[in-house]
Amino acid sequence: MPADRPFPGELKQLNALPKTKKVFPRLGEVPSQVLQQAVKQLHRGWESFQPRGTGFPRFKKYGQFKSLLFPQFKKSPISGNTLLLPKIGDIKINLHRPIPDGFAIKQVRIIKKADIWYASISIQSDVNVPDPMPHGHAIGVDIGLEKFLATSDGVLVKPHKFLRKMQSKLKSLQRRLSRKKKRSKNYEKQRIKVARIHHIIDNTRKDFHFKQAHALCESADMIFMEDLDFRIMAKGMLGKHMLDGGFGQFRSIVKYVCWKLGKFFAEVSSLRTSQECPECGATVKKNLKVRVHHCPECGFTIDRDVASGLVIRNRGIALISTDGWSGKETVCAGDRAGAQKSSQVRKSRQGATRKSKK
Template identity: 55%
Template structure:
């Protein structure tokens, strides 16, 4: 039984992976046992640390399991240079000594240590990662400690953010950040490098040099984008200790006619990074339902239908007028506060200390005859001041 379906005259008996018809599908433990036999047959396999081989087999096993589960998408064989990383899963002692790291079977390797290992943490595993066609190498160190770090509670001033293409990010307080066009700004340079690479004989030294230049350009674009995302995330954490964002489907955004701009903006990467930065800095972060945030007035909750070409929000019910993205950010902020109230994520505190700025006294609503079921819907009435005042929260 061949590993993939195809015509008989298209199957190579020398290179194709063949499984006998009565042979069971290779499990993880069977592949581990076959690894010992392969080391005896091919002595050069012993040059690689045994645990690196074991983690590689586990990655392959997970790939096979995912293939069997979905029923399509046969795993592709890795050619030379396509395997980008390998893992050392455990260490008995700390492998980092100053600005060198000691890797089994490799020895001490000089590194540019970005930050020291915090006191009380131990190195759990090390992943060696290759980028730019094997020219640049990175060591990703995973550390662990017995200390349990709790999630950040809801506290302080809250803001909502809306992501878009006209403006990369709009905050509910009215501030916004323009979208740098990372790929488009360097597309002409990348086009010249790719054209030069296409004219080289494939496999030659000049072709490899040209491929390296193309990879360096892609790496530079990705680094600039990630640097912008991280700096923006830290700036938002400086603005408020509670942040709400839309739960966007990054995969769905890459299928429309604006897919090139959406991929260049990398909204999915930004949401992942800001969630990590908020956790690291003790900022509460939550995602809300993104459906209809730009089609609802944040002041009176009236439906204001508008197409993508309309960039201004003008409500005919209450007369509220602002930029479309700003109204969407306010709606995100409102939904975030509604979820917080519905989940009961804070106790009896004052908004000046740990409560949410801009949240009115719920007792006043109840005293005004508002039903309890409507309290959670009305908590996010925008206030004129971005800082808000002192409002008791029950």
């Protein structure tokens, strides 16, 4: 296509698919709606690149296009443990849980991770789920590298370091992969072995995140976390450790689990949460080597990360106490940030989240 010719629109390319099938007969083996979704996905990337400047759409070379979307079905494609897909036929699946009554299957996305195929099924129902309202016991959650999380109730969870534990095995497999001839059968076998390790690491990390999120929701009714941009933090000298923790994924999972269980979730400002005293509000400067918070103004002493959790919790209580949340039920015993007398600041639960290590 000449450089001066305008980029073809989405509708024009969709209308050109029937003619393209005659030129490339192999495209006729693919369901029409899957081809249409591929064109729509290309234009979504192109539209994001032009007005938003998110980056030029990356060319999907062989092996990088790992999902297929079937956008609609005339009737339910699931019968027992079988999934019926157009032009593919019946596929036996491991149905994790049955489709609930009153829900209709809207679309199915087939995803390949390593050498394992998954079917992500989207269901829809005319049900209005209200957002959780502020109520009950509140906690602040501080996450970091020294401790995966520390709550305002005094709960500490050590990081599991999923990538670091399997790094030696991964290094050995990647060294063998680098010595194989690309596109050969041995190269493909070795590539799948490396992909399986990454898939295991990803699944283990996500399982840990879900368990910790459920444990947090079981211990409180309102959860507050910092509004940190973990993408910037992952570019520093500790980038590998930040990515290994998966803090952005964990925050998204906590938000989802809170919505599912009817718990209130909010993000608060992360500005100087580790330099502020949760008891009197004074500024106590300390570097990363100092792991204990000691306030010279009021004499309050506590673990540094727990103190940050208390500050986050106090800021969250102040957030829901603003005019925007007036008239909404709040039975939390804590006061606003910097309060001198707060029963929740001085008392801490001596519990631990599920499967946590002190």
